[in-house]
Amino acid sequence: MAPAHVLSLPTVSIGFRPRKSDGRTKTIAAAKTQEPHNHNQNWVVGSKLAAADHQYKRPTKSRVDVDRLVKFLYDDLHHVFDEQGIDPTAYDEEIEFRDPITKHDDIRGYLLNIALLRQFFSPQIILHWVKKTGPYEITTRWTAVMKFVLLPWKPECVLTGTSIMTVNPNTGKFCRHVDLWDSVQNNDYFSIEGLWDVFKQFRFYEASELELPKYQTLIRTANYEVRKYGPFAVAERSGENLFGCVNSVGGWGDCKEDDRIMKLRNKEGGIAAVLNFSGKATEEMVKNKAKELRHYLKKDGLRSVNNNSCLLVRYNNSNQTWSFAMRNEVLIWLQDFSI
Incomplete structure (x- = not known):
C-alpha cells in the first residue's frame, strides 16, 4: 500500500479559548446515548x-x-x-x-x-x-x-x-x-445558503495522482467533515524543518536537504474530523487551522482522542502546483462519535 500523505504534527494552543458563539453552527451528537436524529x-x-x-x-x-x-x-x-x-x-x-x-x-x-x-x-x-x-x-x-x-x-x-x-x-x-x-442553517426552499453550499464545491483543485486513504464521509457541516477512515500507511517525521519536507501525499521529493526524515507506520483508521484549505501549508497556517477545527469541535460537543496532535494531509506537489489549486487537510481523530 502506498504511504498516505499524512504526518504527525504537534499543535500549539497558547492561550486559546473558544469564543462565544457569534453565529449558528449545527450541533452534532457525539454521545452514543443521544438519539442520532436529534443532534440538530x-x-x-x-x-x-x-x-x-x-x-x-x-x-x-x-x-x-x-x-x-x-x-x-x-x-x-x-x-x-x-x-x-x-x-x-x-x-x-x-x-x-x-x-x-x-x-x-x-x-x-x-x-x-x-x-x-x-x-x-x-x-x-x-x-x-x-x-x-x-x-x-x-x-x-x-x-x-x-x-x-x-x-x-x-x-x-x-x-x-x-x-x-x-x-x-x-x-x-x-x-x-x-x-x-447538515451544511446549511436555512433548509427552507429556496435557500441561497444551500445554493452557495453546492456552488462552492465546484471550485478547482488539482487532482492527486497518488493513492489516497479510503474514507466515507459521515457528516459534512459548513465548516468541516467527519469521516470514517479504513487502515492506511502514514509517513512521519519530526523536527524544525517539518513543513519543507512533504510535497504531496506519499511524496517526499523535497527531503534531500534534510535526511533526518521519516518512518512509516500503519494506522488502523477510525473516525476523524477534517478541515480542508487551499494554498501552501506553512507551519503557522496549519497551527491556525488546527485551532480553528478544535474550536468547531468544542462548540459542537465532539471529543478528540488527543488534544495535542493532528495530521496534515497534502494532496499536491508544492513545486508543481499553483497555490490556489492546492488541497490540504488538517485531521483530528475523534472518540465516542456516532450518527
Missing part, C-alpha cells in the same frame, strides 16, 4: 413542520404498517440512483418534495429530479440508517456523493443530512419527502 434542532422543527403542513383525514383504524415501510426503504433507497431505480408505486401521485434548492409537487417531478441528478452528477448514496420517528413518519440518514461531469475537472459535491418521509394513512404510500442538509 432544525431537524426536529422540520419534522413538526412536515406533519403540520400536510393534514390528512386519518381513518379510524389505519392499517398502514410503518415498520414494514421502514424495511422497504432500506432496500428501495439503495436503488435511487442505479438502473433499477425506486419503486414509484410506493409514492402518492401528488407527493411533495422539498430540499433547500429544489421542490416538486407530483410523482413526475419527483422522478425527473432523480433522473437529472443521475444524468449530470453520477451520484452515489450511502444509507446510514432508517427509523420510524412518528406514527406516520420515517426518517433516514444518508450521505450523497456526486461528481459534476460537465466540468473538465469533475468536482465532487458531498452532502449529508436526513430525509423526513411522511406516510399518507389513507393510502399507505409516501406523500411527502423533506430533505434537511
Whole structure:
C-alpha cells in the first residue's frame, strides 16, 4: 500500500479559548446515548413542520404498517440512483418534495429530479440508517456523493443530512419527502445558503495522482467533515524543518536537504474530523487551522482522542502546483462519535 500523505504534527494552543458563539453552527451528537436524529434542532422543527403542513383525514383504524415501510426503504433507497431505480408505486401521485434548492409537487417531478441528478452528477448514496420517528413518519440518514461531469475537472459535491418521509394513512404510500442538509442553517426552499453550499464545491483543485486513504464521509457541516477512515500507511517525521519536507501525499521529493526524515507506520483508521484549505501549508497556517477545527469541535460537543496532535494531509506537489489549486487537510481523530 502506498504511504498516505499524512504526518504527525504537534499543535500549539497558547492561550486559546473558544469564543462565544457569534453565529449558528449545527450541533452534532457525539454521545452514543443521544438519539442520532436529534443532534440538530432544525431537524426536529422540520419534522413538526412536515406533519403540520400536510393534514390528512386519518381513518379510524389505519392499517398502514410503518415498520414494514421502514424495511422497504432500506432496500428501495439503495436503488435511487442505479438502473433499477425506486419503486414509484410506493409514492402518492401528488407527493411533495422539498430540499433547500429544489421542490416538486407530483410523482413526475419527483422522478425527473432523480433522473437529472443521475444524468449530470453520477451520484452515489450511502444509507446510514432508517427509523420510524412518528406514527406516520420515517426518517433516514444518508450521505450523497456526486461528481459534476460537465466540468473538465469533475468536482465532487458531498452532502449529508436526513430525509423526513411522511406516510399518507389513507393510502399507505409516501406523500411527502423533506430533505434537511447538515451544511446549511436555512433548509427552507429556496435557500441561497444551500445554493452557495453546492456552488462552492465546484471550485478547482488539482487532482492527486497518488493513492489516497479510503474514507466515507459521515457528516459534512459548513465548516468541516467527519469521516470514517479504513487502515492506511502514514509517513512521519519530526523536527524544525517539518513543513519543507512533504510535497504531496506519499511524496517526499523535497527531503534531500534534510535526511533526518521519516518512518512509516500503519494506522488502523477510525473516525476523524477534517478541515480542508487551499494554498501552501506553512507551519503557522496549519497551527491556525488546527485551532480553528478544535474550536468547531468544542462548540459542537465532539471529543478528540488527543488534544495535542493532528495530521496534515497534502494532496499536491508544492513545486508543481499553483497555490490556489492546492488541497490540504488538517485531521483530528475523534472518540465516542456516532450518527
